[in-house]
Amino acid sequence: MGVARGSARLLMREAKQRPFGGRLLQLGRSSVYFTGPELEDWAHLDDFRLAPVDEPELSHDPRLAAAGCLGDRTFFQRLGFDRVESCDIADWEGAEHVFDLNGEVPPELEGRFDAVFETGTIVQIFDLPQVLRNLWKLLAPGGRVIHCAVPSNNHMDLGFYMLCPTFFSDFYSANGWRIDSHLLCEYFAYWHRGRLYSDRWRIYQYRPGMLDPLSYGRYGAAQAATFLVATKIEGATGDVVPQLGQYRQTWEEYAAREPGERSSAGLKEADARARGLVERVDDLAGGGQRSRLPVLLKRLGETVRRRLLKRKMPRPIARL
Numbered sequence: 001m002g003v004a005r006g007s008a009r010l011l012m013r014e015a016k017q018r019p020f021g022g023r024l025l026q027l028g029r030s031s032v033y034f035t036g037p038e039l040e041d042w043a044h045l046d047d048f049r050l051a052p053v054d055e056p057e058l059s060h061d062p063r064l065a066a067a068g069c070l071g072d073r074t075f076f077q078r079l080g081f082d083r084v085e086s087c088d089i090a091d092w093e094g095a096e097h098v099f100d101l102n103g104e105v106p107p108e109l110e111g112r113f114d115a116v117f118e119t120g121t122i123v124q125i126f127d128l129p130q131v132l133r134n135l136w137k138l139l140a141p142g143g144r145v146i147h148c149a150v151p152s153n154n155h156m157d158l159g160f161y162m163l164c165p166t167f168f169s170d171f172y173s174a175n176g177w178r179i180d181s182h183l184l185c186e187y188f189a190y191w192h193r194g195r196l197y198s199d200r201w202r203i204y205q206y207r208p209g210m211l212d213p214l215s216y217g218r219y220g221a222a223q224a225a226t227f228l229v230a231t232k233i234e235g236a237t238g239d240v241v242p243q244l245g246q247y248r249q250t251w252e253e254y255a256a257r258e259p260g261e262r263s264s265a266g267l268k269e270a271d272a273r274a275r276g277l278v279e280r281v282d283d284l285a286g287g288g289q290r291s292r293l294p295v296l297l298k299r300l301g302e303t304v305r306r307r308l309l310k311r312k313m314p315r316p317i318a319r320l
Contacts, residue, residue: 002031003075003119006185006201007149008039009320010227011079012048014146014181018229020080022114025138027101027121029086029093030072031061033196039070039078050078060093063194081115102127105134113138119148120225123159129241132171136238143232145177149185153224165206166245168228174242177230182206183317186222203227203318208245213312 003011014020036056043050057071058064065071073084087109088095099106102125116138122131135145151162165184172179184206189198204210206226211219243251 002033002196003072003148004033004189004196004198005038005042006187006198006203006320007119007227008032008034008075009042009046009201010183010185010203011146011148012043012046014229015079016046016048018144018180020076020115021082023083023112024076024081024085024115024117025097025109025113026072026076026084026086027116027118028088029060029095030075030117030119031064032059032070032072032075033064034070035068036070036074039075051080053077067193067195069195076117085113101125101131101134103130105137110137111140113143114140115144115146117146117148118150120150120155120159122147123151123155123161123163126160128161129239133238136175136232136236139232141232141234144180145228145230145232147226147228149225149227151223152184152226153219154221155223155225163226165211165226165228166208168226168230169206169208170242170245170248172228172230173245175237175240176233177236178233179228179230181227181229183227184211185225185227187225189223200319202316203320204314205317209249210314212246 040050053074057074059069059071061069072086076084085097086093086095087097087099087101089098089100091098097106097109101121116135122128125131139145147168150168151158152164153162155162165182169179169182182205184204186202186204187198187200189196191197202222214220
């Protein structure tokens with residue numbers, strides 16, 4: 001996985017609010033898809049002061065190095081980190097620590113890092129709960145986890161999963177972390193001569209529930225990714241299993257009703273869901289012996305409606 005323009009600018013904005021420092025661990029070595037002068041131009045736009053480095057390194061990927069792209073260690077040092085390390089399942093890219101994140105973290109690495117950075121690596125690891133426990137173990141108290149542009153939509157077969165923004169919100173809230181930043185990023189990306197480019201990223205402040213109207217086929221063609229930074233504050237855990245936020249809210253509203261209202265309301269809601277399911281199955285089956293014309297007309301109407309209706313997204317908070 002890699003760091004493109006939008007990721008770099010989001011990281012600089014995060015560092016501007018809460019400065020980076022100390023020891024960083026990357027999950028896999030990050031490919032950086034820009035040059036030193038490009039980074040300096042974006043830092044100027046965002047009024048961010050890059051830390052000096054004595055000997056800038058080019059990318060560990062020969063193709064990117066040939067294009068003048070920065071090395072990952074140099075990039076993160078320029079953001080303010082004092083020491084930059086990485087872990088991987090194999091040493092093919094020169095990671096300092098070699099182990100499988102599907103298993104336990106080596107004891108000597110527990111609590112050693114001030115920040116853990118990943119840019120979609122976790123979607124390529126099958127045992128997600130174990131990965132999240134490992135992030136908690138790797139961080140020192142007060143350390144930060146940085147999920148940078150983790151695939152949320154239109155990244156087919158890039159990994160095992162695409163993770164909705166609510167995945168991060170629900171997990172870190174349930175485990176008592178402080179969520180410092182939670183953004184949704186939209187872009188159209190493309191490759192040219194081994195480098196990843198994109199149009200300007202549209203950045204949205206994520207709020208639980210904001211995507212509900214778009215959940216069923218109305219999100220659109222853009223690629224989307226999640227950017228989240230959370231701090232391991234005192235009492236934070238890594239093994240509490242969250243419940244999906246939208247259902248948790250429904251259960252809380254149900255529990256707040258008067259006892260006499262709960263059973264009748266629950267039955268009505270269940271009945272409505274059941275009737276909706278029966279109608280949907282009936283439509284798909286063509287209504288038994290009835291003509292399929294009403295079904296086809298209904299489907300045509302749905303197609304027209306989806307194309308005419310505009311997406312209801314909030315205004316972007318930035319374009320990077």
